[in-house]
Amino acid sequence: MAKVRTGEITTHVQRLPAANPPADGGETPVVVFVHGLLTDSLASYYFTLGPAFAAAGIDVIMYDLRGHGRSDRPPTGYRLESFVGDLVGVLDALGETRRVHVVGNSFGGTIATAFAAWHPDRVATVTMIESEPPVAEWTRHMADGLTDAKNQLAREEVIGWISANHGAHTARLSRGASRILATTTLAEDVPAGRVIDDGLDALSGCPVLAIFGDESGLSAQVPDLEAKLMSCRTVVLAEQGHSVLVERTEETQELILRWVREHTLAEAVR
Template sequence: MAKIRTGDITTHVQRLPAGAAGGTAPEGEAPVVVFVHGLLTDSLASYYFTLGPAFSAAGVDVVMYDLRGHGRTDRPRTGYQLEAFVEDLAYLLDGLEEERPVHLVGNSFGGTVAAAFAAWHPERAASVTMIESEPPVAAWTGHMAEGLAHARRELVRDEAIDWIAEQHGAHTARLSRGAGRILASTTLAEDIPSGRVIDDDLSAIRCPLLAVFGDESGLSAQVPELEAKLPDCRTVVLPRQGHSVLVEQPTRTRDLVLDWVRAHHVPGRRAAAVAGAAR
């Protein structure tokens, strides 16, 4: 476990070097993958039980970290605009002295952070994978405002937590109660919808992008738009899946993303800009 100062907070980060999880270290320079988790009920731990160790065993340098307000990272009361999450990641890579362009893999809100990072720090992004995510355009802010307002109302109600426990189990209920505490003690619900966005034409995302969806979640409706607007884009829609693709289909997701990373790994590349210059 390590903690690194990232601007105004301290961020919890875990690294799994290539080959550390039981595989063999690759010959030459390994790709580096940064896993970005989802909002409120999530943390870097989700990648320990899905993709992280498998990627390390396959010869990838793995970085996993807790977003601000989550897990073992600091939880300030304010400062949860999207650009704050992006700058945390830029500072984290500086602190890790990581000069290679990174492959960003984000689940749900983590995919939005990954896409925003690629848009605002293009020299540092080798590729993006969004798993059940939306790019950070204006429409996304409306979706987030509605969802976060509903969560803030409901997750402080014992009746709502009891219903979650009955439908989804005690573990999910505990995570939901924790999410309610985050929303009650911070300005996250107001900040995220008020943050910076990118143009609707997605032209700011210049690196290759893989988007993975479940066919039952509704987010797969983005497929035609993503394919039309992004010149190097692949979309995959998994049948009979909702929003929990990462948890319910970890092997399929691992294979898709690992193949994508390998196909877009360029050994020897270094970020063009001096670390931190873009901030």
């Protein structure tokens, strides 16, 4: 593990090198995993997808978002463009010049799609897991969700209910989320950030894999994604809510590995 400077903050990064680089001397693909907001950190990938991808011959980069895990927690500076700037900063600090496959869970997928729209020359593919691209509708969803979280998680009876119904570990994560919301401007900054200027059209040239649970409501995006993105593949998992990454890890791993390998081969043929 390491800490690197990304603009005005220090970001915690962990790399897992490919176990078996290409024997023919070809370029090893690299996947960057981007986690979600508030209760998440790079650990969610370390204990799910990260080691399996490295074992499959892929270089893995994981990092903690600003305000999360072992990265710095500044009091302000949580607009989407800052999160994307941190991703650029991580790649620059690591000297990474390859086009990367970016995998984002929840808000991490929003960062991934914004990164692809604003830095298309650095992206091979995007995978969004239970995510929304940063278009106008996303802004409204985030404003409502973060305001509600900030109010509810500050109430001790809510934390008690979470502990009773979801366990002590989830309650600890919820307390941590409440501290982030109480000590930073994240709840106000995220909805006020930059969106993709041309909507989904800005992603039309990027291969996008979108994985949803059918019970979360985010799968309602599927028709729009398929209609507007030329290189888009959508997968909706039956009887599944928002926690796709932790509850359907093996299926998610297989889908993304196949996606990355398919596009790595396609790049090699060009």
